Amino acid sequence: MVITIIGILIALLLPAVQAAREAARRVQCSNNLKQWGLAMANYEHAMGWFPFGVIYGSACGPTATHPPATSTVVTPGDWQRQTFVIALWPYMEQMNLYAQWDFNYTFYSTRNRPLTEVATPAYYYCPSDRQGRWRADAWASRSRGNYVLNWGYCDFLQAQPSGFKIGPFSANRLYLAAQISDGLANTMFMGEVIQAVNDTDYDLRGDFFNSDQGAAQFMTLYTPNSGIDSTLCAGATPNEPGPCVMGHGWGPTWPVYVSARSRHPGGVVTVFGDGSVHFVADSIALNIWRALSSKSGDEPITGGAAD
Numbered sequence: 001m002v003i004t005i006i007g008i009l010i011a012l013l014l015p016a017v018q019a020a021r022e023a024a025r026r027v028q029c030s031n032n033l034k035q036w037g038l039a040m041a042n043y044e045h046a047m048g049w050f051p052f053g054v055i056y057g058s059a060c061g062p063t064a065t066h067p068p069a070t071s072t073v074v075t076p077g078d079w080q081r082q083t084f085v086i087a088l089w090p091y092m093e094q095m096n097l098y099a100q101w102d103f104n105y106t107f108y109s110t111r112n113r114p115l116t117e118v119a120t121p122a123y124y125y126c127p128s129d130r131q132g133r134w135r136a137d138a139w140a141s142r143s144r145g146n147y148v149l150n151w152g153y154c155d156f157l158q159a160q161p162s163g164f165k166i167g168p169f170s171a172n173r174l175y176l177a178a179q180i181s182d183g184l185a186n187t188m189f190m191g192e193v194i195q196a197v198n199d200t201d202y203d204l205r206g207d208f209f210n211s212d213q214g215a216a217q218f219m220t221l222y223t224p225n226s227g228i229d230s231t232l233c234a235g236a237t238p239n240e241p242g243p244c245v246m247g248h249g250w251g252p253t254w255p256v257y258v259s260a261r262s263r264h265p266g267g268v269v270t271v272f273g274d275g276s277v278h279f280v281a282d283s284i285a286l287n288i289w290r291a292l293s294s295k296s297g298d299e300p301i302t303g304g305a306a307d
Contacts, residue, residue: 022265025127029146029192029262029269030277032123036147036190037271039091049176051087053149053169054211081106083216084149084169085208092123107209108140116142116209128263132195134207144195144206146262149217150188150270153290156213156256161221165294168273169217177273181296184273188292191218191270191280192262205258213256220293224260224268225282 044050082103089098097118102111117140124145125131134142152167154160168180168187180187196203207215260280262268267281280289291299 022128026264026269026279029126029128029264030279032126033147033190033269033271034275034277035092035123036088037273037275037277039088040189040273041275042091043088044177046091049174050168051084052082052172052174053084053151054171054216055082056171056211081108081211083107083208083211085145085216092121094121107142107211113140113142116140118143120145126192126262126264126269129195130197132206133199134204134210135200141199142207142209145208146192146195146206147190148193148206148208148215148258149190150293151217151219151258152293152295153220155219155221156217156258165290165297167220167293168295171211175295179296180273182294182298185276186292187273187295188270189273191224191260192264192268193218193258194261194263214258218258218260220260220290221257222259223282223284223286223289224280225262226259 040050086098086101086107089095089101097115100115102109105111107113107116120131120143124143124147126146129146132144134140134144149169150167151169152158152165154164154166156171158164158166158170168175168189177184193205195206204210204212204215210216260268260270264279267279267284269277270280271277280292287299291297
């Protein structure tokens with residue numbers, strides 16, 4: 001009888017304990033994104049513009065001004081294959097890594113690869129997810145993260161679909177705060193993607209040192225945590241069906257879409273341009289979700305599902 005009562009009490013208490021733990025994890029996740037938002041603000045204050053999304057060499061996108069001031073045009077062989085993570089290192093207490101990075105070489109070069117393989121700080125990861133790596137094999141074992149950039153209602157090349165509206169970050173392009181005319185408080189800067197369930201799947205989610213399509217950004221083609229089960233490279237082996245990446249093709253001119261996704265029940269955590277952190281519910285209206293992702297769409301936002 002006593003054992004039965006204890007079993008009933010445990011069954012009653014366990015959901016409450018699990019909910020409390022998840023609430024604590026969500027608070028930590030929010031704090032992590034708050035740090036990324038603060039780093040963005042400090043970078044903009046120091047440089048006069050927000051960081052590039054990725055530098056993708058000459059494969060796609062326009063050339064653009066880029067720090068340092070003595071190297072103002074992104075050209076082949078110069079500042080190639082970098083992501084926003086490197087740019088923000090000095091503002092994320094990673095100046096020692098930034099000082100060792102060789103900007104004349106790609107992220108996968110033998111010069112820079114060791115820096116992407118080092119142990120990463122806790123604020124790279126959502127505590128509700130796992131601390132994953134990308135393809136832990138002889139070629140590379142890069143650390144991943146859960147926090148990536150808002151690319152807008154568009155594909156990776158920011159050229160599709162019809163009526164597309166780009167976000168505050170792009171390939172090979174920088175934006176001033178004044179160019180985000182919707183206002184920093186109304187524009188998402190970063191949000192979550194989920195990790196693959198293991199390290200060996202060919203899945204680029206959160207491979208945020210990588211400037212390839214789908215690795216360091218999300219798009220708002222779909223609302224959070226919705227969409228089909230697919231990975232970026234549908235023909236890859238093994239093909240882990242994680243519902244995060246909408247792989248509509250692969251190549252420098254093929255459309256690639258990545259959805260925001262998290263392990264939190266009911267939504268994703270985001271940080272906006274003013275540094276404010278918001279939990280966006282899965283039930284948010286699609287038009288509002290897309291409006292929050294554009295940098296200069298001039299859309300009226302009259303309500304939604306974000307705290």
